[in-house]
Amino acid sequence: MKTLEIRLSQKKYSISIEKGILGKIGEEIGKIYQNKKIAIITDSNVEELYGKKLIDSLSKNNFKTKTIVIEPGEKSKSLETAKCIYEGLLDFEITRSDMVLAFGGGVVGDIGGFVASTLLRGIQFIQIPTSLLAQIDSSVGGKVAVNLPQGKNLVGSFYHPEAVFIDPELLRTLDKRFLYDGLAEVIKYGCIKDRELFDRLMEIEGQEELFDSMEEIILNCCSIKRDVVERDERDRGERLLLNFGHTLGHAIEKYFEYNKYTHGEAVAIGMYNFTKKSEEMGITEKGATRLIKEIILKYNLPYKMPDIDRDSIIKAIRLDKKNESDNLSIVLLREIGDSFIKKINKDHIDLYLV
């Protein structure tokens, strides 16, 4: 098993990564949690595939469980669903000394963590992320949230789990589009901080080699995010580096009302197009754009800017919730594996678009 320790100002916990860890999860949870009640929050896809395996292992270790199943997909990340989960947890007579277990992709992790952070002013929770995006990104860093009709992740907080358990084997059942979606974020980690990871992704040949390397890849990504989060828990400085490709990506996703591109696809377009422009401006080393295009295509992601009028994109970027009043921070590469944050006036974003 590979383990990463997360050390934050108020809290310490570990991320454990191992193929097949789900089969002995009861034993693992027993090492960090002595009470017996566990409320599982999951979605119907994950429940159908892995619910029994999870419950069997927890029951074998004498845990008393209740499973609350939500509909899969982003629509479930709402206050309405949160209310249903609160009700389910109260029916189970959950107390602050019990445990919530978020078992699913980023949607389940975000809403499960949000509910755990708010019900009874905070119930401890554990994350078992099951999608690649959740295993390398959303389960690390403590951001929990739900969406509002006005926008994504508008209600939330920072609330860290007691532990994260990652089983890379679960990714074998993930729909390919979601696998590539997560790989866009893996590519991002390589671009901003880890040339070796980038090169490794370039070398991998075929699905089996990818799955064979998955434990290592997840460990690399989590450890990059861990380092950044430890230095900037509240997303006010270095953590913005994780936004590489996202300024444009978010604007594209939003423009198409989250229907045309997955998050990872939009981020891939963002990474390529921002780098193309910054290479032309002499900020990024020559050849980086070509490499990014190659890796994006290798993992079945798009790179071409869709046909959107420039004013709409600029408007969407200016409205991004990470902006300050007059400024916005963009992330650029010096070279693959080395990135920096550049604060620019909102009126100058035009210069950085192809």
Ligand SMILES: NC(=O)c1ccc[n+]([C@@H]2O[C@H](COP(=O)([O-])OP(=O)(O)OC[C@H]3O[C@@H](n4cnc5c(N)ncnc54)[C@H](O)[C@@H]3O)[C@@H](O)[C@H]2O)c1
């Ligand atoms: N908190 C953070 O820091 C953070 C970071 C990045 C993204 N996010 C959030 O994460 C969410 C997206 O996460 P996601 O892409 O995991 O979406 P998701 O949770 O909707 O999962 C994607 C799909 O895969 C299915 N699935 C999950 N695991 C599976 C498995 N092992 N086998 C088969 N199917 C499986 C799910 O049922 C779902 O249909 C967004 O809401 C985003 O805002 C949060």
